[in-house]
């Protein structure tokens with residue numbers, strides 16, 4: 034089960050100010066903050082107003098854990114239900130970094 038922490042909101046605020054200054058060179062974590070966090074939350078729980086409304090699954094739920102990296106890349110590229118497609122908006126390298134970041138969130 035996920036633990037919801039009260040400092041998630043503070044992290045989101047810090048993340049927002051960081052994302053404004055990090056366009057040039059971005060890691061998976063930076064790209065995640067800029068493009069994904071508004072729905073999936075900083076901790077990958079999907080515990081945001083948009084994530085809850087659209088039913089984004091927590092990244093550490095069994096449904097997501099069972100998916101291969103290839104599956105996750107396909108979802109990010111092509112979208113899935115309410116999840117927007119990011120083909121053309123992110124490079125393959127950025128998407129690979131994002132999958133790594135998702136795994137780091139699953140390990141908590």
Ligand code: HEC
Nearest residue numbers: 068069072087088089090097105108109113114115116131
């Ligand atoms: C507008 C809200 C929104 C944004 C922005 C968004 N997602 Fe999603 N995402 C969703 C929703 C909703 C789902 C669940 C889709 C479903 O299965 O119905 C999802 C599913 C996923 C999944 C598959 C997990 C599953 O539920 O099977 C991955 C991986 C994922 N998103 C990664 C990302 C990444 C990486 C980004 C940023 C590049 C991102 N998402 C941006 C809403 C969003």
